[in-house]
Amino acid sequence: MSAAITSVGTVTGHGLGCARLFAALLEGRSAIGPVTRFPVDGLCSNLAAEAPADEELESAASSLGAVRPDDRASRLLLAAAAEALAGRELESSPRRGVVVGTTKGAFEHLGRSPGSDDLLGAPARALARAARARGPSFATSAACTSSAVALGEGLRLIEDGICDEVLVGGTEALHAFVYRGFHALRALSPRPAMPFDVERAGLSLGEGAAVLVLESLSHARAHGRWPIAVVEGFGSSSDGYDQVAPEPGGRGLLEASRRALTAAGVTVHEVGGYHAHGTGTIQNDRMEAAAFAALFSGRDVTVSAIKGSLGHTLGAGAALDVAVCALMLQRGTVPPVTNLRTLDPLAQLPAAIGAPCPLRSNRLLVASAGFGGINTALVLRTPAAAT
Amino acid sequence: MSPEVAVTSWAVWSGAGVSVNEAPVPGSGRGLAPWPDRPAPILPARGRPVPPSASALVQLVQAILSTRRARVVPPPPTTVDLKLGTRTGSREIDLAFLQSLAERGDAFGSPSLFAYTLSTAAGGEVSLALGLRGALSTVSSGEVSGLAALVTGAASVSSGRSEACLCGAMEVSGSDSDVIALFLLEPAQPYLHAPRLVGWKLSFDPETVTDSRDSPRSTMERLAVTLAHGESAEIGASCPGGHAALLTVVPAAGTTVRPGRSARVGRG
Numbered sequence: 001m002s003a004a005i006t007s008v009g010t011v012t013g014h015g016l017g018c019a020r021l022f023a024a025l026l027e028g029r030s031a032i033g034p035v036t037r038f039p040v041d042g043l044c045s046n047l048a049a050e051a052p053a054d055e056e057l058e059s060a061a062s063s064l065g066a067v068r069p070d071d072r073a074s075r076l077l078l079a080a081a082a083e084a085l086a087g088r089e090l091e092s093s094p095r096r097g098v099v100v101g102t103t104k105g106a107f108e109h110l111g112r113s114p115g116s117d118d119l120l121g122a123p124a125r126a127l128a129r130a131a132r133a134r135g136p137s138f139a140t141s142a143a144c145t146s147s148a149v150a151l152g153e154g155l156r157l158i159e160d161g162i163c164d165e166v167l168v169g170g171t172e173a174l175h176a177f178v179y180r181g182f183h184a185l186r187a188l189s190p191r192p193a194m195p196f197d198v199e200r201a202g203l204s205l206g207e208g209a210a211v212l213v214l215e216s217l218s219h220a221r222a223h224g225r226w227p228i229a230v231v232e233g234f235g236s237s238s239d240g241y242d243q244v245a246p247e248p249g250g251r252g253l254l255e256a257s258r259r260a261l262t263a264a265g266v267t268v269h270e271v272g273g274y275h276a277h278g279t280g281t282i283q284n285d286r287m288e289a290a291a292f293a294a295l296f297s298g299r300d301v302t303v304s305a306i307k308g309s310l311g312h313t314l315g316a317g318a319a320l321d322v323a324v325c326a327l328m329l330q331r332g333t334v335p336p337v338t339n340l341r342t343l344d345p346l347a348q349l350p351a352a353i354g355a356p357c358p359l360r361s362n363r364l365l366v367a368s369a370g371f372g373g374i375n376t377a378l379v380l381r382t383p384a385a386a387t
Numbered sequence: 388m389s390p391e392v393a394v395t396s397w398a399v400w401s402g403a404g405v406s407v408n409e410a411p412v413p414g415s416g417r418g419l420a421p422w423p424d425r426p427a428p429i430l431p432a433r434g435r436p437v438p439p440s441a442s443a444l445v446q447l448v449q450a451i452l453s454t455r456r457a458r459v460v461p462p463p464p465t466t467v468d469l470k471l472g473t474r475t476g477s478r479e480i481d482l483a484f485l486q487s488l489a490e491r492g493d494a495f496g497s498p499s500l501f502a503y504t505l506s507t508a509a510g511g512e513v514s515l516a517l518g519l520r521g522a523l524s525t526v527s528s529g530e531v532s533g534l535a536a537l538v539t540g541a542a543s544v545s546s547g548r549s550e551a552c553l554c555g556a557m558e559v560s561g562s563d564s565d566v567i568a569l570f571l572l573e574p575a576q577p578y579l580h581a582p583r584l585v586g587w588k589l590s591f592d593p594e595t596v597t598d599s600r601d602s603p604r605s606t607m608e609r610l611a612v613t614l615a616h617g618e619s620a621e622i623g624a625s626c627p628g629g630h631a632a633l634l635t636v637v638p639a640a641g642t643t644v645r646p647g648r649s650a651r652v653g654r655g
Contacts, residue, residue, distance in 0.1 A: 039493070041493075042492070042493065042494040043493065043494055094590060098591070103505060103506075105476075105527075107481075110478065110481055110482065110485075111482060111485070117474075118474040118475075118527055118528070118529045118530075118532070118628065119476060119478075120473070120476050120506060120525070120527035121474070121527035121528050121529055121532070121628070121630075124527075124528070125529075125591075125593070125628055125629065125630075128591050128593075128629070129593050129629075133591060134590060134591055134592055135589070135590060135591065136535075136538075136589035136590065136591070137528065137589070137590075137591035137629075137630065138526050138527060138528035138532075138535050138539075138589065138630070139526070139527040139528070140524050140525070140526060140527075141476070141505070141506045141507060141524065141525045141527065142507050142523060142524040142525070143505050143507055146524075149522075149524045153539060156539075156542060156543065156546070156548065159546075160542060160546055162542075176493075177481070177484070177485060177488075177504075180488055180493050180494070180496050181484065181496055181498075181501035181504060182501075183493075183494065183496070184495075184496035184497060184498040184501050185498045185501060185502075186498075236468075236521075236522035236523075236524075237520055237521065237522065238469075238511070238514035238519060238520050238521065238522070238523050239514075239520075240514040240515050240518055240519070240520060241515075242515070243502045243503070243508060243511055243512070243515070244498075244502050252520075255520070263548070370507075371502065371505055371507075371508070371511065372505065372507045372508055372510065372511025372514070372523060373511055373514055373515070373523075374507065374511070374522075374523050374524075376522075
């Protein structure tokens with residue numbers, strides 16, 4: 001069983017839309033620059049990848065109708081949804097679901113109203129209203145794997161026959177609260193993040209959203225839609241090592257990857273690309289290199305990563321990763337890892353450096369890792385491989 | 388793969404007290420009541436401060452798993468997922484971190500406190516303390532978040548994606564509606580003499596006016612009462628945001644079905 005990704009929409013520091021995003025990735029451009037939205041005096045970095053202003057987001061989302069969210073994460077999500085849903089007739093349907101991953105949701109409303117508010121669920125509700133979805137609608141949160149978990153839930157809803165289509169999203173707004181928290185952890189880099197580079201100095205935060213329309217293959221065919229890519233399997237695990245540091249040997253990520261491969265019904269030898277979580281912290285990079293080595297046993301598997309370009313968008317990160325991977329599969333091209341020049345000798349991965357390279361496989365593994373020891377993996381392939 | 392799901396152990400902790408595999412303790416109170424007068428679960432020492440809500444979750448999970456081991460043979464599956472439905476998320480710790488920034492300055496936030504400003508941080512503590520290696524996430528859909536976690540957990544167990552799933556509601560914000568209620572779901576098997584979930588559903592309709600008198604706590608308590616009394620019932624809830632959830636519960640196989648009480652709340 002599997003689900004087709006039939007359309008994608010994104011909003012990132014590179015602006016609105018997948019075309020801008022993928023062009024920037026191919027050029028190795030980074031959207032990480034000085035923070036303008038709140039003061040960063042006295043903090044260990046002043047950088048982040050900020051998405052377009054609220055007015056631009058609202059304008060982009062106007063095609064979805066009268067839903068006007070009052071929080072930035074929902075605005076980001078609806079702007080991405082407007083691209084993903086362009087040209088579709090959206091009749092109210094109990095067979096359409098919505099699952100959205102986020103870590104802080106409508107965080108700006110914290111403390112403004114009674115504690116009964118569901119801040120995490122606000123973006124999912126906004127999207128369900130805008131898309132007239134009457135099937136299951138909920139938010140998932142699992143630290144930086146939040147939207148990978150959302151994709152896993154969306155895949156389940158399709159595979160179990162509960163929904164014909166599920167709008168799966170990830171969204172995260174850049175908040176001063178989170179920025180100051182990552183400063184407290186001493187995790188922010190004073191220069192744009194350099195995943196897997198020997199000179200890396202931490203992560204850069206970003207904000208953004210992605211919406212992917214998952215459909216059953218039969219539903220997509222019936223409506224004349226050809227998949228961009230196919231989601232084959234999802235796996236997750238907890239490593240039980242630390243609240244903020246990953247297990248150094250990568251055992252949690254390795255287990256999640258094996259579970260995803262089992263769910264997809266494929267072996268690791270059928271996977272030819274690895275899309276890394278790639279935050280640019282030394283702990284993540286070396287953990288991920290260890291997991292990669294254990295999983296692929298020295299095979300030449302092309303590695304990609306996007307957080308040097310988009311920053312770490314936390315709950316939106318995995319959805320953006322999968323959106324980019326779907327585009328990679330569609331175009332057969334792997335963008336270089338932005339800001340990677342010299343590989344860390346202790347995090348040796350066959351990463352794409354400096355220039356795009358051909359994707360020599362029709363199947364990718366997409367990895368995510370988060371605080372609390374949560375690890376996830378998704379298996380994607382080209383639709384041609386399905387037949 | 389089993390289309391039905393067994394509820395092999397459960398526990399509810401509220402301001403009134405703690406109940407394990409029994410009907411919930413009646414009463415009220417702000418926050419969570421003290422752990423009752425019985426041998427307290429032994430928590431591994433981690434050498435760092437852990438928020439009370441995270442410690443409480445670890446205690447309750449340990450109680451559920453140890454009770455399950457004592458009651459049923461064979462032991463529970465080795466990989467147990469943890470799925471918490473939450474409307475309030477990490478609100479209390481978020482506010483505490485904001486307060487610390489206000490008092491100490493933007494550049495001097497507490498890193499250990501910030502680490503718990505995620506809705507899954509308490510669940511991560513369970514993984515750390517008790518060695519659970521399954522999937523971990525929270526589910527949010529307004530007042531029906533706890534039921535939504537049960538619906539998604541039941542679907543995962545039923546389809547064979549999860550070996551077992553601890554799921555339910557976790558709402559801890561220092562109010563009289565605080566609750567941690569968890570239900571251990573496993574594939575229904577003949578040797579598991581346990582009540583079962585035989586149906587589950589989530590939906591969304593923002594245009595339907597709903598009755599929102601029932602809180603996450605009362606919904607979880609109704610489910611626990613139904614399980615404890617060996618009843619057959621539909622446990623449903625909906626909320627003004629438009630979310631609705633429904634679980635269909637039946638007694639253990641071979642049990643005389645007792646008349647079902649009306650456990651449906653809202654429009655279900």
